[in-house]
Amino acid sequence: MSGDLKAGLAAAQGKVEACLHEALKGERGDLAEAMAYAMVGGKGLRGFLVLEGARLHGVAGADKAACAVEALHAYSLVHDDLPCMDDDDLRRGQPTVHRKWDEAVAVLAGDALQTLCFELLAEGPEPVAMVRSMAQAAGRRGMVGGQMLDIAAESAEVPLTLEQITELQAGKTGALINWAATAGPRMAGADTGPLHAYGEAIGLAFQIWDDVLDVEGDAAEVGKAVRKDEDAGKATFVSLLGLEEAKRRAEAHVQSACDALHPYGDSAEMLRELARFVISRKS
Numbered sequence: 105m106s107g108d109l110k111a112g113l114a115a116a117q118g119k120v121e122a123c124l125h126e127a128l129k130g131e132r133g134d135l136a137e138a139m140a141y142a143m144v145g146g147k148g149l150r151g152f153l154v155l156e157g158a159r160l161h162g163v164a165g166a167d168k169a170a171c172a173v174e175a176l177h178a179y180s181l182v183h184d185d186l187p188c189m190d191d192d193d194l195r196r197g198q199p200t201v202h203r204k205w206d207e208a209v210a211v212l213a214g215d216a217l218q219t220l221c222f223e224l225l226a227e228g229p230e231p232v233a234m235v236r237s238m239a240q241a242a243g244r245r246g247m248v249g250g251q252m253l254d255i256a257a258e259s260a261e262v263p264l265t266l267e268q269i270t271e272l273q274a275g276k277t278g279a280l281i282n283w284a285a286t287a288g289p290r291m292a293g294a295d296t297g298p299l300h301a302y303g304e305a306i307g308l309a310f311q312i313w314d315d316v317l318d319v320e321g322d323a324a325e326v327g328k329a330v331r332k333d334e335d336a337g338k339a340t341f342v343s344l345l346g347l348e349e350a351k352r353r354a355e356a357h358v359q360s361a362c363d364a365l366h367p368y369g370d371s372a373e374m375l376r377e378l379a380r381f382v383i384s385r386k387s
Contacts, residue, residue: 105384109377116155116170117148123171127220138201138213139220142178145196147385149310149378150177150284156375157288157299160368165229166291172224172234173284176242179217180280182210184251218242229291237290241283250275263339270308277314278307298367305361306379312354313383315340319347321386354383 105113124143128136151170158166185192185200186207193203202210221242225234240246253272257264264272285303286296318331319342342350361379365372 105381116152119167120151120171120174123167134209138209142182153284154287161288161292163291168224168228169287172221175217176221179214182214241279246275246279266344273311277311281307298364301364302361305357309354309357309382312341315342
């Protein structure tokens with residue numbers, strides 16, 4: 105990761121944390137503590153995408169939208185880690201919320217993070233368009249729908265095809281990344297096309313690389329359990345394509361993402377760096 109990208113991600117994370125602190129100001133107890141805990145330690149990629157897209161389109165006041173997408177993402181992870189879902193003990197290198205507290209606190213903290221997302225979007229630019237698009241990206245036709253397909257795949261008699269896995273991941277992982285990528289032009293009332301193409305490409309590259317890390321990664325670096333998909337006999341990009349071809353596909357998607365940024369010229373260099381980082385990360 106370049107120094108500029110590292111600084112950019114850190115700055116974005118700082119803005120997200122400040123926004124969250126303001127939203128939870130004066131609140132005490134397990135619920136507020138669990139919400140803040142769930143937001144700690146991530147890459148901040150989605151919030152960074154929101155802020156970079158806003159910068160490219162001259163949009164001020166995008167901090168709440170950046171915090172909103174990170175809150176929504178954190179909620180999805182808290183619920184995904186529960187025993188009724190993936191049953192994970194480790195997330196971002198620390199105990200999952202239901203392990204640090206209990207399942208009830210984890211469910212409610214996730215619920216509260218989800219509703220915080222929409223509260224923040226309602227207070228920012230273009231609230232109706234932002235709330236509606238987030239509901240679509242996060243709901244049954246997006247992230248939640250993709251998670252449902254993922255659960256169904258675990259008990260399917262026939263492993264998923266490459267086309268089916270691509271569709272699944274476009275919802276489960278890609279929809280929220282794409283929302284973040286297009287938030288800037290959406291707030292500006294501008295054409296979302298170039299950043300939509302960019303978001304689709306890095307969303308796929310991101311998930312392919314997650315599958316690579318599940319095979320090659322170290323749990324201490326990745327920050328969560330690895331080789332779970334392989335142990336479960338679950339179809340992934342790596343199991344269907346092979347490790348080297350999966351890496352090649354991820355690289356091709358990154359190139360497509362960079363090509364999509366052509367209309368922005370050099371102003372979008374940080375987004376190009378982010379795309380390249382997606383397939384060089386260790387976690």
